[in-house]
Amino acid sequence: MRSLPNILVTGTPGVGKTTTCTQLVSLASQSSPPLDLKHVSINDIVKERSCHTGYDEELQTLIVDDDKLMDEVEKEIADGDGAGGFIIDWHSTAGFAVRWVDLVVVLRCDETSVLYDRLASRGYRDEKVQENMDAEIFGVVSEEAKEGWGEVEDGRVVELKSVQAEDIEENAERILLWVKNWVKDHGSKTNGE
Numbered sequence: 001m002r003s004l005p006n007i008l009v010t011g012t013p014g015v016g017k018t019t020t021c022t023q024l025v026s027l028a029s030q031s032s033p034p035l036d037l038k039h040v041s042i043n044d045i046v047k048e049r050s051c052h053t054g055y056d057e058e059l060q061t062l063i064v065d066d067d068k069l070m071d072e073v074e075k076e077i078a079d080g081d082g083a084g085g086f087i088i089d090w091h092s093t094a095g096f097a098v099r100w101v102d103l104v105v106v107l108r109c110d111e112t113s114v115l116y117d118r119l120a121s122r123g124y125r126d127e128k129v130q131e132n133m134d135a136e137i138f139g140v141v142s143e144e145a146k147e148g149w150g151e152v153e154d155g156r157v158v159e160l161k162s163v164q165a166e167d168i169e170e171n172a173e174r175i176l177l178w179v180k181n182w183v184k185d186h187g188s189k190t191n192g193e
C-alpha cells in the first residue's frame, strides 16, 4: 500500500512536463507538512541505464528498448518499499502497468504557434517539429492514456492546459491538491483505521 500516490505527467514533447514536475516537487517540499515527492525523469533513466538500442538520426532521438526501460521503471518505483510519491515525467504512457500509477496528468498545449516555438527552439528538424505538432493536435498521448486508465470522467486521467507561464504554477498547485486529497482518502487505510 502506497502512502503517497504515483503520478505520471505526460504529453507531447514541449508541453511543459519537466517544468511542471520540478515546480510540483518544489511546492510539495514547502507544503505543511512537507510531502516527499520524487521527480523521475524517464529521459534520464533511458540515458543513464542504457535503455536504448541506437539513435534515430531522422527523428533525432534514442531508440528506446521498451522492455528494459519498463524493468528499470518498475525497479525505480519499487524503491522505498513501494511507498509511492513518484512523479514520472515521460512523453508516453505505453508500457506502464495501470497499477503503478494512481493519476495520469496529460499536459496540453493547443496553441500551435506556442508549441511550434518551443519545439523549434530545441533545434529539432522541421519533420520532428511537425510530427510532434500533429501528435498534439490529434491528442495522441491523451487517447493512449484514456485507453489505459479509463475515460477522463473516471478521474484517473486529467488533462491540463499548459500554454502560458501561469499555467505551470496553477497546474502544479492543482496536482498538489489532488495529492493531498489522495493522502486524506487513503490515509485511514494505510494507518489501519
Ligand code: ADP
Binding pocket: 011, 012, 013, 014, 015, 016, 017, 018, 019, 020, 118, 162, 163, 164, 165, 166, 167, 168
Ligand atoms: P517537456 O518536458 O514537456 O518536453 P519542458 O518542461 O522541457 O517540456 O518545457 C519546454 C520549454 O517550454 C521550456 O523552455 C519551458 O520553460 C517552456 N514551457 C513549457 N510549458 C510552458 C508554459 N505553460 N508556459 C510557458 N513556457 C512553458
